Amino acid sequence: MGKTLYEKVYDAHVVSEKPGELPLLYVDRHLIHEVTSPQAFAGLRDAGRKLRRPELMLGTVDHDISTREATLDVCSPMAKTQVTTLMKNCADFGVTLFGLGHANQGIVHIIGPQTGFTLPGTTLVCGDSHTATHGAFGALAFGIGTSEVEHVMATQTIKQQRLKTMRINCRGRLRPGVYAKDLILAIAGKITTAGGTGHAIEFAGEAVRALSMESRMTLCNMAIEVGAKVGMIAPDETTFEYLKGRLYAPKGEAWDEAVARWKTLASDPDAVFSREIDIDAAAIEPQTTWGTNPGQTCAITGSVPTLDSFDDPVEREGAERALAYIGLEPGSRIADAKIDVVFIGSCTNGRLEDFREAARVLRGRRVAPGVTALAVPGSMAVREAAEREGIADVFRAAGFEWRLPGCSMCLAMNDDRAPEGSRVASTSNRNFVGRQGRGSRTHLMSPAAAAASAVLGRIADPRQFLE
Ligand SMILES: CC(C)[C@H](C(=O)O)[C@@H](O)C(=O)O
Numbered sequence: 367m368g369k370t371l372y373e374k375v376y377d378a379h380v381v382s383e384k385p386g387e388l389p390l391l392y393v394d395r396h397l398i399h400e401v402t403s404p405q406a407f408a409g410l411r412d413a414g415r416k417l418r419r420p421e422l423m424l425g426t427v428d429h430d431i432s433t434r435e436a437t438l439d440v441c442s443p444m445a446k447t448q449v450t451t452l453m454k455n456c457a458d459f460g461v462t463l464f465g466l467g468h469a470n471q472g473i474v475h476i477i478g479p480q481t482g483f484t485l486p487g488t489t490l491v492c493g494d495s496h497t498a499t500h501g502a503f504g505a506l507a508f509g510i511g512t513s514e515v516e517h518v519m520a521t522q523t524i525k526q527q528r529l530k531t532m533r534i535n536c537r538g539r540l541r542p543g544v545y546a547k548d549l550i551l552a553i554a555g556k557i558t559t560a561g562g563t564g565h566a567i568e569f570a571g572e573a574v575r576a577l578s579m580e581s582r583m584t585l586c587n588m589a590i591e592v593g594a595k596v597g598m599i600a601p602d603e604t605t606f607e608y609l610k611g612r613l614y615a616p617k618g619e620a621w622d623e624a625v626a627r628w629k630t631l632a633s634d635p636d637a638v639f640s641r642e643i644d645i646d647a648a649a650i651e652p653q654t655t656w657g658t659n660p661g662q663t664c665a666i667t668g669s670v671p672t673l674d675s676f677d678d679p680v681e682r683e684g685a686e687r688a689l690a691y692i693g694l695e696p697g698s699r700i701a702d703a704k705i706d707v708v709f710i711g712s713c714t715n716g717r718l719e720d721f722r723e724a725a726r727v728l729r730g731r732r733v734a735p736g737v738t739a740l741a742v743p744g745s746m747a748v749r750e751a752a753e754r755e756g757i758a759d760v761f762r763a764a765g766f767e768w769r770l771p772g773c774s775m776c777l778a779m780n781d782d783r784a785p786e787g788s789r790v791a792s793t794s795n796r797n798f799v800g801r802q803g804r805g806s807r808t809h810l811m812s813p814a815a816a817a818a819s820a821v822l823g824r825i826a827d828p829r830q831f832l833e
């Protein structure tokens with residue numbers, strides 16, 4: 367029987383497997399950031415241990431740094447401590463760090479791919495739940511806890527259960543004005559936030575093959591939001607073209623060898639998945655969330671569900687609670703919801719393509735009066751490229767604040783917080799209660815939809831602004 371992409375990468379990394387114990391996997395790549403690494407380094411120090419392979423690690427600062435200035439002076443005491451601790455740890459232990467102001471600094475899930483640190487067929491871990499993003503390259507990538515971070519630092523291995531496999535076949539092509547973000551929100555709406563639990567998801571089908579690498583990352587980024595630790599896409603010419611020539615990508619003969627190897631990773635035609643799901647990608651409309659988890663979605667052209675539409679009493683009660691928090695009437699048109707804040711950024715949608723698409727909507731238009739709009743590039747490289755292309759000017763002219771890279775209002779650990787009670791059109795991945803600031807209310811959507819919402823001051827379909 368053939369193997370799936372996930373099984374091929376998993377099996378190639380098993381170091382030891384004993385009855386009654388979790389298999390031990392070799393780790394090829396380890397990304398770290400300021401929030402989940404300090405205790406791990408401290409544990410290592412206490413035990414008098416060194417890093418097993420510091421050259422396989424890469425660090426960045428992203429979660430609680432300021433996006434106004436690239437200095438620690440304007441950061442919270444907590445951020446100061448975390449960032450300076452990471453700087454010291456990386457210096458002491460010999461880890462490359464893209465620190466504040468560094469040309470490669472950015473959100474951890476953006477800088478890995480951008481530098482070619484993320485490669486097909488590798489195992490990649492990070493103390494961060496959105497590590498599945500890197501699966502877009504055909505890497506087996508997943509988030510780990512802080513004690514596991516320490517284990518990887520000391521041994522370059524991790525204990526990891528074999529997951530069940532799920533293939534999501536995305537048939538047809540996404541229509542213009544409909545993006546990878548809409549696809550993953552539609553999937554979340556269909557399978558719920560628990561649909562992928564215990565599975566490694568493979569996104570496949572014509573719609574996925576047609577996506578750029580940046581869009582594929584958006585898709586895999588949110589695998590965790592449907593309950594799966596892992597989301598993968600088979601590497602192909604799009605993948606190779608993206609990686610070629612990047613800082614840490616193999617060069618010369620090693621590149622040709624690597625590509626030949628990567629071409630063998632795709633799931634075999636006779637591979638069997640534990641579960642298969644079909645999605646009609648061509649039928650998807652722009653999506654947004656109406657509730658407090660990413661599975662509570664509807665079409666932007668549609669309405670918030672009525673309570674009668676829920677058969678399951680638990681779901682119905684959840685919807686009722688979510689709507690009370692979000693402040694929307696059951697059955698109301700979602701496009702009537704007025705917004706106060708717009709956030710374009712995060713590891714879901716903070717890449718160049720995202721800003722390009724939003725700029726298509728914003729060119730020659732203005733943010734509606736009373737709306738605060740933030741554009742936060744996912745990395746310094748994204749920011750520079752957007753400046754060079756004139757995109758940054760489009761955002762500024764429209765009335766957006768054009769910031770420095772970081773997680774920012776995705777989780778509001780720095781001072782980018784949506785005010786209490788405000789409604790936010792956001793390109794991030796989580797719409798949990800209070801996620802973007804205490805009492806804030808989040809609607810997840812694509813960058814083009816967020817830009818359209820900024821212009822109209824209410825949740826808006828981007829297609830009306832796209833020629
Ligand atoms: C801070 C970090 C541990 C967290 C995560 O694991 O995802 C954050 O990135 C998030 O998105 O909530």
Ligand code: SF4
Nearest residue numbers: 496712713773776777
């Ligand atoms: S941008 Fe948001 S989701 Fe991504 S790593 Fe940062 S906090 Fe987590």
